[in-house]
Amino acid sequence: MKRIFVLYLLIGLCGAGCTRKVFMSERRELPDAAVAAASVAKIDSLLGYSFQWTFGRKRIGLIPEMRGELAGKVSVPDRIYISGSWKTGDVIEKIQAYSIEGKEYTFDAESKVWKRGKGSSYPDPFEHLKLVLSFGEFTFIKVDIQNKTECYLFSFKPNVYFLDPIESTEPEGLLWVAIQSGIPVRVKVKAKKNLINWNMVLSDINTFASLSVPFRSLFFRVHDIAEDDIAVIVERCVFLGYGKPDRVQKNGDAVFSIKAESISDTFLTAILKKGDVQVFVGTWPKDP
Structure with missing residues (x-):
């Protein structure tokens, strides 16, 4: 009986030691700010992506309310499709447009034809994304899941002067970086009393080569x-x-x-x- 007990004890100790060894090997080194900065730098190398983009501002003093709900695609260089709505004060504008190498094409619902305008008058999601991230100061928070993708979640100091020109909202930025690819998949800005908000989710990254206006x-x-x-x-x-x-x-x-x-x-x-x-x-x- 003593021999059998000793054998069981040895097996138990081996099992515990092996489990600890496996657990330790799966632990990751915590990312630092350089990981987030490298991810932001990769934005310029993206060939294209789809985006869901919302932003807004409540009325702050004499600064009017603003709200945007936009979606579309970006294809580098200089090709953007954007659709949705934009509200400033009491004015709401419906948007369906292509910006192709500095030329803007909007859809005329009455004639069912895409018409060219004079330059681009709609927000560029690619440039806005880089602008919001431009102040940096990244701090790792935790590992998180975003759209079924394992990500590093960082906080950062957002550049949102276009929403808060008087800097009264104390905004905080959040950046999700896909662990496997190192590419940003979501950027969000929140502020006290929800006075401003900014959120962009990226998908279909580098899965299409170009965009063209669907002319007749x-x-x-x-x-x-x-x-x-x-x-x-x-x-x-x-x-x-x-x-x-x-x-x-x-x-x-x-x-x-x-x-x-x-x-x-x-x-x-x-x-x-x-x-x-x-x-x-x-x-x-x-x-x-």
Whole structure:
């Protein structure tokens, strides 16, 4: 009986020791402010993401109430789709717009057409995200779960002068950093008495390459065109950024369809002009 008891005791001690060893190996080193700063720096390297963005301000003295509820996509560089609503004081504006390389396109609900405006007049979520995080001063709080993703949660000092220009709300920022990728997945700002708020959640990170305005289809017809010339026109449309056009052949003619704001004389000249394309291959900057 004594031998059996000793054997059980040894097994028990081994089990406890092994369990402790496994537990200790799974413990992580707590992240410091450098982890958060490195995560913020990664924002500039993102190729694209979807966002859900809300922000607001209660009336503070003579400063009017503001509220925004926006969503959309960002594709770097300089391509943004944004939709939702924006309220300042008693004025509410519905937003559905693309900003493509500094050109703004808004949807006209009456004509069902995307129309180009003069520059961008809507908030840029990419720049706002970096602005809010720009003061830094990150402090680790805990490991947290955000949208089924394990994250490090940090507090920080937010830059929210655009919401609180008189600095009266004592705001606090929270940053969720995905542990596996090191990319920010959520940023939130809260303040005393909920006088201001700011919240952005990122998703679909680096899962799409570009954004284009969903223009209506426009058509142009080319008479008596050979099959080889049809292939050249298709290649030129793709090269100029219009994508591969749809086409239908009728009685020796070809009808092409592209999605574009308009079909200009310059476009038709570039697509239909005759001649060869010359390509010079060299080593820059040695060869001209």
